[in-house]
Amino acid sequence: MSPGRRRKDDAGRVDPEELRHLADLAGLELPEAEIGRLAAELGVVLGDFARIEALQASAEALHRPAEPSPGDRGLEPRLRPDAVAPDSLSGPLSGIAPDWRNGFFVVPRCRVFGERAGQGDE
Template identity: 35%
Template sequence: MRVTPDDVRHVATLARLSIPEGELAPYVEQLNAILGHMEALQQVPSSGAAAAADAARPGMALRADVVGAVPLTRLPTEFAPAMREGFFLVPRLATHEDAGEGA
């Protein structure tokens, strides 16, 4: 698989990077050189290895599947100007019909 200038333009767009046309060529060349070394992985028989290893990996921190409070360094009540029933109260947007009534 060879990386082309179009590939670099495409991934730059995905990655929100504006790369000038004049600077594309070195990236094309470097990505091809780097990915060339990655081809060695295709020689390794590895099917299913990831799933088996994940199950056996020691020390992996797993949380229980329950909904709880999000841990924060400061409680929301300490930095929110106002709260009601667990939600932040904020000024109404001016575009709302009843703007001016306040929160």
């Protein structure tokens, strides 16, 4: 799916390639045989969204401004790219360890078990 703006004539259309990309983004394994059906089903639901567009055309039905009010400017959500983030666990564990010796994570010593036994803070 290209991260451009949706064109009017695209309303309610999801092609199989888009659906595969969505499945990647959502972390879902989908059988190839289901791709076409799911794409068509999503298209029907999204197509109904045209109702909202029709209602939005009516100033009586929708009283909210389409543009952010001056106070909201700069507060609009910034979206990250539609890309699957690299899997941080796919490389060796030593790569994400703060320190690594002989196959073990090395972390700062906090306290020895029993040091504060009975103190009631944990």
